[in-house]
Amino acid sequence: MNAGWRESADDAIAAQARYYDLYALDYVNPLAPTNRRAPGILEPTVARDLIDDLAPEGDVLELACGPGGFTAELARHATTVTAIDASRRMLARNRMEVDLPNVRYLHTDLFDWRPNAIYDVVFFGFWLSHVPPMRFDDFWRLVRACVRQDGRVAFVDENDRSMVNDDVRIVEGVPLARRALADGRTLDVVKLFWNPDDLHARLRGLGWSFSIRRVHDIFMYGVGTSTRA
Numbered sequence: 001m002n003a004g005w006r007e008s009a010d011d012a013i014a015a016q017a018r019y020y021d022l023y024a025l026d027y028v029n030p031l032a033p034t035n036r037r038a039p040g041i042l043e044p045t046v047a048r049d050l051i052d053d054l055a056p057e058g059d060v061l062e063l064a065c066g067p068g069g070f071t072a073e074l075a076r077h078a079t080t081v082t083a084i085d086a087s088r089r090m091l092a093r094n095r096m097e098v099d100l101p102n103v104r105y106l107h108t109d110l111f112d113w114r115p116n117a118i119y120d121v122v123f124f125g126f127w128l129s130h131v132p133p134m135r136f137d138d139f140w141r142l143v144r145a146c147v148r149q150d151g152r153v154a155f156v157d158e159n160d161r162s163m164v165n166d167d168v169r170i171v172e173g174v175p176l177a178r179r180a181l182a183d184g185r186t187l188d189v190v191k192l193f194w195n196p197d198d199l200h201a202r203l204r205g206l207g208w209s210f211s212i213r214r215v216h217d218i219f220m221y222g223v224g225t226s227t228r229a
């Protein structure tokens with residue numbers, strides 16, 4: 001019954017990248033098949049308000065950009081947006097739907113990437129919950145390497161109150177949630193529903209000062225800066 005469940009962080013990372021590439025055309029489509037109890041989709045107007053609140057000026061890096069709901073909002077404020085994703089189909093959709101000259105795209109696996117530039121703002125939407133717990137510190141080291149010393153880092157994601165909408169199993173320390181594709185196949189993604197207070201404390205321990213607030217109960221918005229040189 002558990003065949004197909006990934007048993008290590010590396011396998012889980014590969015499986016979720018594959019899932020999102022195959023799901024790219026259905027992503028944020030309310031009619032697409034889902035095995036969640038509720039989809040956890042943020043209203044576009046709320047996304048717009050959050051990014052207006054952030055007002056990300058200068059050179060912005062967006063990690064795991066997906067089809068571009070946030071990319072378009074970031075690009076309204078930024079001089080440039082560098083949008084990164086491991087899925088070619090997501091990037092193609094983003095390029096087509098966002099279609100803005102100040103956005104450039106990079107196809108790469110975030111867990112195997114180092115920046116060659118420093119950004120004013122780093123943003124990621126609905127990505128942090130997909131970082132396996134044992135890769136969390138490495139991920140935040142990567143974020144620190146991407147943002148200028150006094151630059152800002154911001155994220156939007158689901159929070160612990162959205163856990164009721166999903167079925168998560170822990171396999172060798174990795175929280176996994178099964179996802180269905182339109183053709184009936186299933187793949188697992190990493191899904192960690194952070195409590196904002198726990199996340200805040202964890203980030204403080206890693207040398208970040210964050211303000212994290214719940215948004216529409218099941219989402220959260222965080223913005224912060226590094227406290228380390």
Ligand SMILES: C[S@@+](CC[C@H](N)C(=O)[O-])C[C@H]1O[C@@H](n2cnc3c(N)ncnc32)[C@H](O)[C@@H]1O
Nearest residue numbers: 017020064065066085086087090109110125126
């Ligand atoms: C939940 S979606 C979020 C998309 C977008 N940020 C949003 O808010 O709608 C997760 C995204 O992460 C991308 N992704 C998955 N694994 C990745 C990896 N290892 N490196 C970079 N991107 C990855 C997927 O292709 C997908 O676009």
